[in-house]
Amino acid sequence: MRFATWNVNSVKARLPRLLDWLGSTAPDVVCLQETKVGEDAFPAGEVTELGYETAAYGQGRWNGVALLSRIGLEDVRRGFDGEPGFPDPEARAISARCGGIRFMSVYVPNGRTPDDPHYAYKLRWLAALRDALVPDLAAGPVVVAGDYNVAPTDADVWDPALFTASTHVTPAERTALAELRALGLTDVPARPLKGDHPYTYWDYRAGMFHQNKGMRIDLVYATADVAARVTDALVDREARKGKGPSDHAPIVVDIED
DNA sequence: ATGTCCCTTCACAAGGGA
Numbered sequence: 001m002r003f004a005t006w007n008v009n010s011v012k013a014r015l016p017r018l019l020d021w022l023g024s025t026a027p028d029v030v031c032l033q034e035t036k037v038g039e040d041a042f043p044a045g046e047v048t049e050l051g052y053e054t055a056a057y058g059q060g061r062w063n064g065v066a067l068l069s070r071i072g073l074e075d076v077r078r079g080f081d082g083e084p085g086f087p088d089p090e091a092r093a094i095s096a097r098c099g100g101i102r103f104m105s106v107y108v109p110n111g112r113t114p115d116d117p118h119y120a121y122k123l124r125w126l127a128a129l130r131d132a133l134v135p136d137l138a139a140g141p142v143v144v145a146g147d148y149n150v151a152p153t154d155a156d157v158w159d160p161a162l163f164t165a166s167t168h169v170t171p172a173e174r175t176a177l178a179e180l181r182a183l184g185l186t187d188v189p190a191r192p193l194k195g196d197h198p199y200t201y202w203d204y205r206a207g208m209f210h211q212n213k214g215m216r217i218d219l220v221y222a223t224a225d226v227a228a229r230v231t232d233a234l235v236d237r238e239a240r241k242g243k244g245p246s247d248h249a250p251i252v253v254d255i256e257d
Numbered sequence: 258a259t260g261t262c263c264c265t266t267c268a269c270a271a272g273g274g275a
Contacts, residue, residue, distance in 0.1 A: 009262075009263070009275085010262090010263055010264075012263095013262085013263065013264090034263095034275090036263075036264070060264090060265090061263095061264055061265065061274095062264080062273095062274075062275095110274080110275065112274085112275090149275095159258095162258070203258095203259075203261080203275085204260095204261035204262055204275095205258085205259050205260060205261050205262090206258075206259055206260045206261085207260065208259090208260095208261095244262095246262095247261085247262075247275080
């Protein structure tokens with residue numbers, strides 16, 4: 001089985017690239033983030049033509065997550081129990097069972113800056129996610145993949161000195177991820193196709209991608225049974241190249257059936 | 258450390274978010 005996660009930064013703007021990438025990569029399951037469309041506007045027709053079932057959760061202008069699967073898409077859940085809003089609910093998590101694994105696509109709040117109320121919201125959201133995952137983890141194999149908006153270590157940012165007072169790297173955010181792992185989730189390492197760091201995000205500005213000044217903030221967290229089946233995992237930086245890319249690259253994971 | 262992109266609207270420019 002091959003699965004992937006990708007923050008597409010608008011599924012409408014990215015649709016031609018998404019369809020090409022689905023054709024060439026041929027993943028069985030895909031977790032999408034930042035679709036930026038409501039459920040009714042999700043381009044399900046085009047994706048269905050490629051053999052995928054779709055489940056979308058969106059609110060239009062911001063956020064939005066979705067799951068694509070060609071190996072079954074059962075028991076879809078939008079959001080999770082106890083999920084906080086700001087203050088209203090935001091479309092940041094969707095999960096379903098595909099091929100015997102529960103996949104959850106997550107778009108963790110950005111946080112903006114450590115003194116912003118959105119930062120406290122980010123930490124509340126991650127703590128609530130941890131609590132909500134407990135029954136899922138007891139029920140079977142789980143993959144929680146998406147844009148976590150946290151760089152787990154200093155090696156995951158291109159210049160740690162620049163990020164000392166920024167969101168994405170604070171001890172509290174990193175602790176929140178450690179608490180997810182403490183539930184029994186493993187950070188599945190993805191290899192970079194170029195360079196030493198498996199960055200997944202490069203700012204559009206200032207030629208950051210070409211200088212490989214990126215961050216590893218998209219992550220695949222999997223239960224041990226899934227992690228043990230991994231045969232390969234990579235950051236598809238090819239998808240970040242060229243005209244009209246997302247600012248994030250997909251992570252593609254192969255596991256033994 | 259800011260050279261972009263995407264979305265929306267009291268829309269054909271500007272602001273907000275990342």
